[in-house]
Amino acid sequence: MNYKIAVLNGDGIGPEIVAETIKVLDKAGEKFGHKFEYVQGYLGGESIDKYGVPLSDETIQVCSESDAILLGAIGGPKWDNIEPEKRPERGLLAIRKELGVYTNLRPAILFKSLKSASPLKEEIIGDGLDVMIVRELTGGLYFGHREYSDEKAFDTLPYTRAEIERIAKKAFEIAKLRNKKLTSVDKHNVLDTSKLWRKVVEEISKDYPEVEVSHMYVDNAAMQLIANPRQFDVILTENMFGDILSDEASMLTGSLGMLPSASLGDGKVGLYEPSHGSAPDIAGKNIANPIATILSAVMMLRYSFNLQKEADAIEKAVEKVLEAGFRTADIYTDGMKKVGTDEMGTEIANRI
Numbered sequence: 034m035n036y037k038i039a040v041l042n043g044d045g046i047g048p049e050i051v052a053e054t055i056k057v058l059d060k061a062g063e064k065f066g067h068k069f070e071y072v073q074g075y076l077g078g079e080s081i082d083k084y085g086v087p088l089s090d091e092t093i094q095v096c097s098e099s100d101a102i103l104l105g106a107i108g109g110p111k112w113d114n115i116e117p118e119k120r121p122e123r124g125l126l127a128i129r130k131e132l133g134v135y136t137n138l139r140p141a142i143l144f145k146s147l148k149s150a151s152p153l154k155e156e157i158i159g160d161g162l163d164v165m166i167v168r169e170l171t172g173g174l175y176f177g178h179r180e181y182s183d184e185k186a187f188d189t190l191p192y193t194r195a196e197i198e199r200i201a202k203k204a205f206e207i208a209k210l211r212n213k214k215l216t217s218v219d220k221h222n223v224l225d226t227s228k229l230w231r232k233v234v235e236e237i238s239k240d241y242p243e244v245e246v247s248h249m250y251v252d253n254a255a256m257q258l259i260a261n262p263r264q265f266d267v268i269l270t271e272n273m274f275g276d277i278l279s280d281e282a283s284m285l286t287g288s289l290g291m292l293p294s295a296s297l298g299d300g301k302v303g304l305y306e307p308s309h310g311s312a313p314d315i316a317g318k319n320i321a322n323p324i325a326t327i328l329s330a331v332m333m334l335r336y337s338f339n340l341q342k343e344a345d346a347i348e349k350a351v352e353k354v355l356e357a358g359f360r361t362a363d364i365y366t367d368g369m370k371k372v373g374t375d376e377m378g379t380e381i382a383n384r385i
């Protein structure tokens with residue numbers, strides 16, 4: 034089969050990690066008889082430089098005419114001081130909204146061979162970790178009404194019942210297929226939006242009696258992720274809490290460079306990107322970890338193309354490479370073989 038993938042490299046390490054992901058996808062395509070066709074779009078800083086805006090109509094068109102979108106990451110110091118509406122991050126928020134991808138799946142999975150890269154003690158991290166963070170992606174604080182003056186500024190955190198219902202349903206459906214345990218994270222003791230969030234989640238839970246539901250305040254959840262991460266199966270939460278907790282959860286798996294994501298809506302096109310940012314501090318040095326992006330492509334094969342054995346083959350190749358001791362700097366521990374971004378991509382592609 035032929036699949037058309039819109040590729041948005043973005044900024045910083047974006048082009049480096051996307052190049053390795055394409056290398057791996059091409060190898061999988063060759064092996065299983067598929068053709069992945071890539072169409073270039075531009076997002077964030079690279080789009081500002083090209084079109085003067087962080088997301089152009091041209092790129093929206095490229096994305097909506099594709100079967101799926103592969104994104105590196107956006108942002109960097111070069112664009113940090115431009116007016117807020119034109120910042121690279123606004124382009125990212127705009128494309129998520131434009132595509133209606135309200136479900137952001139961030140699986141925090143610890144590969145067995147990376148146990149020593151996790152900062153948690155072995156008795157806490159145990160034999161592995163497999164937590165699915167389901168983050169609401171197109172509502173809340175990042176999209177609420179805001180105002181700024183040098184004397185006063187505010188952001189608002191709106192959620193409608195319909196927005197909470199649809200993400201809660203997704204999370205319960207996912208929990209049903211996993212260990213049937215869902216923890217909804219909110220700040221019900223303080224925020225009205227959390228009050229509505231909890232009420233709606235409780236209501237939706239009635240349709241899923243097989244799923245055990247509990248509620249946790251976000252501050253406690255941040256602590257529990259470190260103290261006892263294996264208590265979690267599916268974490269359902271709103272946009273900003275999910276943003277923060279997923280970065281925290283990524284470290285349990287060894288590095289932010291290991292955490293993939295899939296952003297899905299009810300429309301045709303899914304957006305696949307690592308959970309991390311553009312890492313300007315390590316850009317252009319060939320040291321970034323491409324695995325989060327490669328695993329995001331695995332999610333693309335699964336969720337957008339229904340190519341299960343191809344997805345399994347790439348995931349297995351990542352596992353084999355880690356078992357063979359290859360490590361980028363962020364997951365390096367004594368005695369392992371340190372490799373650059375490109376070698377990591379090549380080693381994975383070679384094992385498909």
Ligand SMILES: NC(=O)C1=CN([C@@H]2O[C@H](COP(=O)(O)OP(=O)(O)OC[C@H]3O[C@@H](n4cnc5c(N)ncnc54)[C@H](O)[C@@H]3O)[C@@H](O)[C@H]2O)C=CC1
Pocket residue numbers: 046050105106107108109110122125289290291306307308309310311312313314315320321322323325363
């Ligand atoms: N989805 C996106 O495109 C996102 C973009 N950003 C943007 O990225 C820029 C940098 O933001 P930061 O707060 O520094 O977050 P970041 O996620 O880019 O980096 C945080 C730390 O993790 C490291 N890191 C990140 N990805 C890595 C990888 N694949 N391999 C090895 N190390 C990795 C970085 O070197 C840095 O030390 C900002 O402009 C920010 O707005 C931030 C988060 C998400």
Ligand SMILES: CC(C)CC(=O)C(=O)O
Pocket residue numbers: 122125126276308309
């Ligand atoms: C850069 C932000 C808009 C988003 C973010 O940090 C994320 O989605 O992880």
Ligand SMILES: [Mg+2]
Pocket residue numbers: 276277280308309
């Ligand atoms: Mg983030």
